[in-house]
Amino acid sequence: MPAKKPDPRPELKKLDPTPAPKRAGDPGAGSAAGPKVVRVTAEEMAKKQREISVSEFFAKNRHLLGFDNPRKALLTCVKEAVDNSLDACEEARILPEIEVVIKVANGNGHAPVVAPSTVNGPTVNGPQAPAKAPSVAQAERFNVTVIDNGPGIVADQIARIFAKLLYGSKFHRLRMSRGQQGIGISAAGLYGQITTGKPVKVISRTSEKKSARYVEITIDTAKNEPRTLANKDCEWDRPHGTSVSIDLEGRYQKGRTSVDEFLEQTSIANPHARIVYHNPEGQKIVFERMVGELPPSPREIKPHPYGIELGVLLKMLQETKSHWICGFLSSDFSRVSPKTAQEICKAAGLNPQMKPRHCVGDAAEKLYKGIQATKIMNPPTDCLSPIGEKAILAGLYKQIKGDFYTAVSRSPAVYRGNPFTIEIGLAYGTGQVQQSAAEAEQALPVAEGEEKEPEAQLARVMRFANRVPLLYQPGACAVTKAVLETSWRNYGLSQSRGALPQGPLVIFIHMASVWVPFTSESKEAIADYDEIRKEIRLALNEAGRRLATFVRKRDHAFDELKRRNIFEAYIEEVADACKRLKKGKLDDEKLRKQLTALAKQLTGGEKTDAMTAKKKAEAAPPPESTIIVTPDGVQGAVPEKPVDVPAVEPTRTGKTTRRAVVVKKKATKKVKK
Numbered sequence: 167m168p169a170k171k172p173d174p175r176p177e178l179k180k181l182d183p184t185p186a187p188k189r190a191g192d193p194g195a196g197s198a199a200g201p202k203v204v205r206v207t208a209e210e211m212a213k214k215q216r217e218i219s220v221s222e223f224f225a226k227n228r229h230l231l232g233f234d235n236p237r238k239a240l241l242t243c244v245k246e247a248v249d250n251s252l253d254a255c256e257e258a259r260i261l262p263e264i265e266v267v268i269k270v271a272n273g274n275g276h277a278p279v280v281a282p283s284t285v286n287g288p289t290v291n292g293p294q295a296p297a298k299a300p301s302v303a304q305a306e307r308f309n310v311t312v313i314d315n316g317p318g319i320v321a322d323q324i325a326r327i328f329a330k331l332l333y334g335s336k337f338h339r340l341r342m343s344r345g346q347q348g349i350g351i352s353a354a355g356l357y358g359q360i361t362t363g364k365p366v367k368v369i370s371r372t373s374e375k376k377s378a379r380y381v382e383i384t385i386d387t388a389k390n391e392p393r394t395l396a397n398k399d400c401e402w403d404r405p406h407g408t409s410v411s412i413d414l415e416g417r418y419q420k421g422r423t424s425v426d427e428f429l430e431q432t433s434i435a436n437p438h439a440r441i442v443y444h445n446p447e448g449q450k451i452v453f454e455r456m457v458g459e460l461p462p463s464p465r466e467i468k469p470h471p472y473g474i475e476l477g478v479l480l481k482m483l484q485e486t487k488s489h490w491i492c493g494f495l496s497s498d499f500s501r502v503s504p505k506t507a508q509e510i511c512k513a514a515g516l517n518p519q520m521k522p523r524h525c526v527g528d529a530a531e532k533l534y535k536g537i538q539a540t541k542i543m544n545p546p547t548d549c550l551s552p553i554g555e556k557a558i559l560a561g562l563y564k565q566i567k568g569d570f571y572t573a574v575s576r577s578p579a580v581y582r583g584n585p586f587t588i589e590i591g592l593a594y595g596t597g598q599v600q601q602s603a604a605e606a607e608q609a610l611p612v613a614e615g616e617e618k619e620p621e622a623q624l625a626r627v628m629r630f631a632n633r634v635p636l637l638y639q640p641g642a643c644a645v646t647k648a649v650l651e652t653s654w655r656n657y658g659l660s661q662s663r664g665a666l667p668q669g670p671l672v673i674f675i676h677m678a679s680v681w682v683p684f685t686s687e688s689k690e691a692i693a694d695y696d697e698i699r700k701e702i703r704l705a706l707n708e709a710g711r712r713l714a715t716f717v718r719k720r721d722h723a724f725d726e727l728k729r730r731n732i733f734e735a736y737i738e739e740v741a742d743a744c745k746r747l748k749k750g751k752l753d754d755e756k757l758r759k760q761l762t763a764l765a766k767q768l769t770g771g772e773k774t775d776a777m778t779a780k781k782k783a784e785a786a787p788p789p790e791s792t793i794i795v796t797p798d799g800v801q802g803a804v805p806e807k808p809v810d811v812p813a814v815e816p817t818r819t820g821k822t823t824r825r826a827v828v829v830k831k832k833a834t835k836k837v838k839k
Contacts, residue, residue, distance in 0.1 A: 220331050221387040224353060225360060231353045232688035239357060240416030243310050244425050246350035247410055249634055251314035253344050258317040259460060262439040268446050271307040271413050302446045307362060308416045313409040318372035321379045328355055328366050329383040329392035340680045341466040341549045344632050354412055356385050361415035365395050369409040371402055378402035418446050423637045431628055431635035434561035456560040456805055461551045468500040470545040471537045473583020480530055483522040491525060492518035501543040510540045545585045547578040552678045555791040558591040560805035563793055566672050568595030571793035572712045574705045581697040584681045590705040591674030592713055625671040631682045636690055643691035645675045648702035657710035658717035737761045
């Protein structure tokens with residue numbers, strides 16, 4: 167019988183529970199013995215290894231997707247659903263009509279509030295009153311429903327679209343769109359499933375000839391796969407479109423960074439959309455359509471050679487269908503002609519007839535360096551769909567009430583091989599800027615005898631990326647940094663060092679790109695690239711020069727008006743004094759008219775025009791990209807009022823506003839005969 171081989175692992179002996187005395191010099195001598203140390207083998211550790219699903223990762227790290235707290239989670243859910251609806255409608259070339267409904271969900275987790283019954287004072291057991299439903303401010307669970315008039319979704323794809331993370335059609339194509347990663351709406355459903363345990367409910371219809379489909383789905387987080395609970399035909403009153411309903415834990419509060427502000431800014435950046443909003447308080451707010459045309463449809467482009475890295479180049483070399491490197495460069499990249507491909511191969515020292523799959527190692531690195539050393543045209547810009555100056559003016563004029571509006575669109579630029587364009591809008595008004603819906607909620611009444619200290623009003627910055635408002639992390643965004651770096655004192659505004667300009671100013675900044683460099687998966691701030699910040703500064707400078715022209719002309723008009731008032735204050739006394747000097751033989755009424763005409767001439771007549779003409783002439787803002795509100799009327803590119811927009815609504819102060827129309831239910835009154 168062969169001898170048994172000794173085990174190479176050292177034998178672990180059982181120790182006596184009473185600790186043995188340690189000798190002097192041993193580590194830890196003089197202290198109580200610690201617990202027994204048991205080694206874990208590599209085989210035992212290998213048994214614990216397992217694959218982590220992307221759903222499991224984001225379920226534990228939901229703050230990465232914007233679900234930090236209940237208030238922000240409610241906003242993120244609405245944001246993702248509205249973005250999907252707008253993308254679907256624009257891709258199908260349908261003017262969007264979106265309805266957002268937020269309701270307090272049943273079963274908010276509060277203990278029932280019972281009204282005790284009393285008999286002659288002391289409380290006794292008796293019939294209990296029904297439990298009171300929590301108020302909107304105290305509610306912890308909400309139901310969010312977003313309905314659109316888009317093309318609908320094929321029944322087989324509904325479960326994957328709404329209940330599978332990293333699934334979509336926008337990640338692999340280079341064209342401008344709101345969604346990019348295929349995470350948003352699925353993550354909203356995952357958050358609702360975790361916090362309430364309820365499924366996502368979807369109704370979709372592709373055409374009037376087909377029946378609508380009703381689906382209830384949850385996410386299997388272990389496999390990142392949808393789990394269908396219900397899938398059947400249903401009746402729906404819409405010819406086509408999609409409705410998604412999610413129950414989630416949230417908190418509703420108006421003000422900045424709220425759902426109300428998000429929808430308000432969305433209507434500014436998307437004036438071609440009509441949005442109907444039902445808030446939890448029962449109000450119906452309608453953001454009417456101001457532009458009757460869809461934005462141009464962006465085209466998909468191929469990647470630009472300057473925008474790829476070495477690892478991506480190696481992958482493309484192995485997956486290409488071309489037989490030679492020269493054909494691979496000209497067919498798989500944009501702006502690379504056969505002549506440019508020959509120049510790249512020459513700079514890299516490679517044979518143009520070399521097979522792409524053989525280009526590995528040092529050869530691939532030479533090819534990568536040759537691409538960077540060759541001058542290649544910038545990528546095409548038809549993959550972008552900017553808002554446009556006309557639409558920006560229409561959105562600002564609809565939501566912000568001011569004296570001066572202007573818009574600037576920069577020519578497309580490139581960062582890391584990705585084309586992008588910057589658009590700027592300014593709305594300025596001295597004491598006439600209408601409060602937004604978010605600011606109006608923060609205004610508090612002042613008690614009698616109390617004086618409110620005047621505070622320096624800082625400019626309001628609206629940040630957008632691919633038509634989507636960015637409400638969080640303004641300090642980490644390249645947009646805010648570019649605004650702070652701009653010297654607004656040169657344009658007639660006060661500005662402290664490192665702060666926003668002071669005054670009734672709204673700054674609208676939009677970045678459109680095939681791939682927006684967000685700082686995180688929650689898409690809340692734009693990364694700080696030098697090319698992006700430079701374009702924003704140049705656009706702000708152009709808009710600031712137009713604003714400075716308006717401010718200087720307005721200030722000059724006010725100065726002349728003050729001079730005229732001073733003259734008119736002394737005209738009466740001068741006329742009386744002259745009449746006394748002439749011993750009553752002077753027609754004082756005629757003298758007053760002559761002095762009044764002279765004062766008008768000196769302060770605003772031909773002589774003043776002649777004096778101002780001697781100064782350096784200032785170019786007037788282009789009328790096609792500027793709106794100026796004067797006492798005599800509105801001048802410039804005033805948007806035409808669509809037929810379906812209702813009349814302006816009077817506010818509490820008696821003034822009118824062009825903001826969203828708030829529809830309230832009114833009780834019908836009986837008319838006496």
